[in-house]
Amino acid sequence: MRMYDIIEKKRDGNELTNEEIQFFINGYTAEEIPDYQVSALLMAIFFQGMTAKERANLTKAMVESGDQIDLSAINGIKVDKHSTGGVGDTTTLVLAPLVASLGVPVAKMSGKGLGHTGGTIDKLESVPGFHVEITNDEFVRLVNENKVAVIGQSGNLTPADKKLYSLRDVTATVNSIPLIASSIMSKKIAAGADAIVLDVKTGEGAFMKKLEDSKELAKAMVSIGNQVGRNTVAIISDMNQPLGFAIGNALEIKEAIDTLQGKGPEDLTEICLTLGSQMVVLGGMAANVDEARAKLLENLNNGKALEQFKVFLQAQGGDSTVVDEPSRLPEAAFKVELPARSSGTVESIIANELGTAAMLLGAGRATKESEIDLAVGIVLNKKIGDEVSEGESLLTIHANSKELDQIKEKLYESIVITTKSVKAPNLIYDTIT
Ligand code: URA
Ligand code: CA
Numbered sequence: 001m002r003m004y005d006i007i008e009k010k011r012d013g014n015e016l017t018n019e020e021i022q023f024f025i026n027g028y029t030a031e032e033i034p035d036y037q038v039s040a041l042l043m044a045i046f047f048q049g050m051t052a053k054e055r056a057n058l059t060k061a062m063v064e065s066g067d068q069i070d071l072s073a074i075n076g077i078k079v080d081k082h083s084t085g086g087v088g089d090t091t092t093l094v095l096a097p098l099v100a101s102l103g104v105p106v107a108k109m110s111g112k113g114l115g116h117t118g119g120t121i122d123k124l125e126s127v128p129g130f131h132v133e134i135t136n137d138e139f140v141r142l143v144n145e146n147k148v149a150v151i152g153q154s155g156n157l158t159p160a161d162k163k164l165y166s167l168r169d170v171t172a173t174v175n176s177i178p179l180i181a182s183s184i185m186s187k188k189i190a191a192g193a194d195a196i197v198l199d200v201k202t203g204e205g206a207f208m209k210k211l212e213d214s215k216e217l218a219k220a221m222v223s224i225g226n227q228v229g230r231n232t233v234a235i236i237s238d239m240n241q242p243l244g245f246a247i248g249n250a251l252e253i254k255e256a257i258d259t260l261q262g263k264g265p266e267d268l269t270e271i272c273l274t275l276g277s278q279m280v281v282l283g284g285m286a287a288n289v290d291e292a293r294a295k296l297l298e299n300l301n302n303g304k305a306l307e308q309f310k311v312f313l314q315a316q317g318g319d320s321t322v323v324d325e326p327s328r329l330p331e332a333a334f335k336v337e338l339p340a341r342s343s344g345t346v347e348s349i350i351a352n353e354l355g356t357a358a359m360l361l362g363a364g365r366a367t368k369e370s371e372i373d374l375a376v377g378i379v380l381n382k383k384i385g386d387e388v389s390e391g392e393s394l395l396t397i398h399a400n401s402k403e404l405d406q407i408k409e410k411l412y413e414s415i416v417i418t419t420k421s422v423k424a425p426n427l428i429y430d431t432i433t
Helices: 003-011 018-029 035-048 052-063 091-100 120-124 136-146 159-170 177-190 211-227 249-260 266-282 289-301 304-315 351-361 405-414
Strands: 079-083 106-110 148-152 195-202 231-238 246-248 334-339 344-349 377-380 393-399 415-418 428-432
Touching (some): 003 018, 003 035, 018 035, 018 159, 035 159, 035 177, 052 159, 052 177, 052 211, 079 091, 079 106, 079 177, 091 106, 091 120, 091 148, 091 249, 091 266, 091 289, 091 304, 106 120, 106 136, 120 148, 136 148, 136 304, 148 304, 159 177, 177 195, 195 266, 211 231, 211 428, 231 266, 246 351, 249 377, 266 289, 266 428, 289 304, 334 405, 351 377, 351 393, 393 405, 405 415
Parallel strands (some): 079 195, 106 148, 195 231
Antiparallel strands (some): 231 428, 246 377, 334 393, 344 415
16 A cells, blocks of 8 residues: 555545545554655545545544543443533533533543643642542542542643644644544544534634634534444534633632532533533433433532532542632732723624633643643623623632733733623534434
């Protein structure tokens, strides 16, 4: 088999066989096929697309390029959730204990985040004592006993995806639906999930800005999951503004606690119920989403979800008293309001700009080596569609430095106020099964 022929075949719009896909993925992972040939193939895929069968085969080949996590010692159907990325996305912190409280095992493997805030692990580490450096055996034991545990990333998962992603990044081939779908799904499948719930974001703050593109990506991922034997469901949700109010590590833990007490932001609560219902159904703990939702609401209201969060924190060394006394979480030295410069209605909140401001405050990492300040971040006081009068606080900055002029200007640019009337955006656009 020759890489040249594979490139030519795809260039001309023909379907690659499983053997051809494996040849290219294995050869590239082993550094036997050079970047320039893979670049040419990626560009051919960008223009010609891939059939459903090719996408599933590409995903499988990437999964098999590295280690695969074996979760078979954990009882029950392991359902994983993946979000295509948003700003201040607190859902995992709420969903993990919430669905676990209904007996759905949550075996979460997570890495340190690069970006606006830290990842799920960084956020959890703002709980004093909490740690994810546990052995695989302990991880399995904890999930079997408590239904929820989080472990740091280990092993060499999907090396083919890492190499391909770096190459796509410099060859203008990131934005291809078959390549994005197989990239995301390969990581979830290698991490051992039996079933997958996807939260595909759409809007200004999302990877996919247009609803049609988001739907197409969701369909591609659901089709891959189902073809490789992992039940997959996707919802399409709004990312025209951050979810909830808080953007920051400890701030999001506090927001998750509020939500688990049934007093969280409306949009965050709703998305957790929507995603959670799908997880509970796939996990076999309810016959349909309506039944699942009723059960989830019950556990938010009767305190069981919150209790599950305490048990989870404690089992991994965390000080679970933060749940009742959030003041024990890291707290920033300065809380500074951002007063509105004019009266009107909030027309748009540019999520990415807010995220960047949170990062500049120290909530996120610019490089892998950066230190995170767990206490800092932003708490919105207004969302799209809210009325505001001049001088009223748009948001609260939680900072450990007094030099905020530049960040304040950035924040003003990210919140647009209009005198026209504005409707709050939809939250959930569609469900793809
Ligand atoms: N996220 C991924 O993991 N892969 C892509 O290709 C795009 C976004
Ligand atoms: Ca949030």
